[in-house]
Amino acid sequence: MFVRLLLLLTIVPIVELFVLLAVHGAITERYNFQTGLLVTVGGILATGILGASLARSQGVGVIRELQQSIARGQFPARSLIDGAMILAGGAMLLTPGFLTDLVGLSLLIPVTRNLYRRMLNSWFLRSIQRGETRVRFHSQFAPGPERFEREPGAFRGPVIDVTPEDRD
Template sequence: MSTAPRRGRLRPTRIAALLLLIVPILEVMTLIAVGQAIGGWQTFFLLVAISLLGAWLIRLEGARAWVALTQALQSGRMPARELADGMLILIGGTLLLTPGFLTDIVGFVLVLPFTRPVARRLLETVISRRLIAQSPYLGMVSGFGDPGVGPESGRPDAPRRSPPSGGDIVEGEIIDE
């Protein structure tokens, strides 16, 4: 697997840097537009009301996520869904408490119980693709593609790699509930 950066592909650090530059500019533009439409004080009070609603929602959903996590751990099953929900609530809560309408919209999508499953599926897809692309082992597991072909190699004509030696092979079955 090549360690050289791929051309034309944005790294997560570059995406984060772009977001840190673009989001505040978009937020200020949105605040100005809303302020001109409904007035300055009304915009201020709307932001405060949204923050209070967000704080209440974070507390409610955070408590639900904590109870679900505790129950999963007590029952002895892997709490992957509960951990993902907790992370989404934490990120969404941070966005809800940040002043601005655009961050509030994204925050509500991450925190609300009826939109969170969509965000969770997106998070699972992103994480699984990154794990498969970066792992020299997962690219060779049956069902994840042929060795040397696919996201980890970048091209279908790449030479095949041999499996790592010295380790035991453990067969198993993944059950997603």
């Protein structure tokens, strides 16, 4: 895990710097140095401002969904995942660079965020099926076996009822 994080923290900035220099160079070739600099820095600032306003509006919507789920007595899993993706998208927009801005903006747009959520759910389910991840429910929101008896097909697989008393 440490090696992956180290690679991420070194490779991403190098790639971002390369892209920034390439964009600046392409604009400078066509116009002049000042125009290239202005467009490059202006583009980064514009995506940051756009992203900040989008992150704020999407974040408010997720907080509203979270409150409604809790008021209904449901576990707000989708809202929590969306909130984490919006937070990650906002953080990516704070880092200078076009690639991180592109990924950050895609995390803030609901349509692409839904795609990311589906990919994350699939990855998580595969991880559980391979035994790489253990899931433990210790929440008042965790559904009991009666939910699965009422809703046929809601869960495919063994149901293990875990209560707070079952802790190690």
